[in-house]
Amino acid sequence: MNAQTPHQPTTTPPLVIMTDLDGTLLDHDTYSYAPAIPVMERLKKAGIPLMLNTSKTAAELMSLRNELENSDPYVVENGSALYLPADFLAENSAQNSGDHVHILGAVRSEILTLIQKIRVEEKFLFTGFADMEVAEVIEYTGLSESAARRAMTREFSEPLIWQDSAHQLRKFEALIANHGLRLLRGGRFVHVIGACDKGKCLQWFRNWFASADQRVPRFVALGDSQNDVAMLKTADIAVIVRSSHHEPPDLEQQSAVIITDETGPQGWATALTQILDDEQI
Known part of the structure; x- marks a missing residue:
């Protein structure tokens, strides 16, 4: 770099x-x-x-x-x-x-520190890449093992499988926004990223x-x-x-x-x- x-x-x-x-x-x-x-x-x-x-x-x-x-x-x-x-x-x-x-955007380590903290405090239900083994990422994405491993090498974001209500997702979005992060809704995942x-x-x-x-x-x-x-x-x-x-x-x-x-x-x-x-x- x-x-x-x-x-x-x-x-x-x-x-x-x-x-x-x-x-x-x-x-x-x-x-x-x-x-x-x-x-x-x-x-x-x-x-x-x-x-x-x-x-x-x-x-x-x-x-x-x-x-x-x-x-x-x-x-x-x-x-x-x-x-x-x-x-x-x-x-x-x-x-x-x-x-x-x-x-x-934001560095992933900072993202993980925040979302794991508020998950415990607010009892949000979600599973992120950081919580998954390679086999789980393959299951969710359909990628090959080598492709899944590359997808897991995230540096600036964290994809989540949201397992809670829509109301809780809005609350989660508001809480991370207070810390300069935003939520991006994709096809399979919601992504937590910086203000970018x-x-x-x-x-x-x-x-x-x-x-x-x-x-x-x-x-x-x-x-x-x-x-x-x-x-x-x-x-x-x-x-x-x-x-x-x-x-x-x-x-x-x-x-x-x-x-x-x-x-x-x-x-x-x-x-x-x-x-x-x-x-x-």
Whole structure:
């Protein structure tokens, strides 16, 4: 981890693509990204960064980024931390080893200390990753053993299986908010994270480009669910990728919004192809 402020890339791209993974770039059921490969190659050839912005951990992203040959910045654990790989940065910062990590959320150890304390005090019923063995995470997520172990290497958030009433969940949410934490409702879990979201990370990158006194690229964001809304609202062009499992999220904003006809990576690829064609890239 490098604590210094990173330098900007040597050249500013015309667009930056920021995308959710599950149900967006990755098929909801098969996790395949095959339909998106030609578009990803087109982005790479044009020098347009493809930034992954996901609820996954850095460990989970490592193998996927290797598969995708993706060396662009990425965001983990629902906007909690962003990583800037050394080879993305300007040449004069290349001597810095590894990724520069910028934390926008909370550290997991602090999250665990608080939620375990109020669970005892208020008798809340929930089970977090910290309470589970690998076999239980596999049971809840359907992941393989190696994937489950990577999912458990959380640094900035704690997923919970909520086993109490809706009233108690609202009370829990209010209590953690008093300590600067927030609750994010996902498909299978509720996630306790810091005062961050996927949109704040997109804005951080926009400010980062602006601080170089260069032209700020336009940001295209793609997502499929409610926890992508902050990112979609912050983008210049928002793409809601249709899901076969739920309705598109509500998005009230003024910038351009595209809702795909196709689901998952096929919808992702079609929408980005149209945007790149329109931009003549």
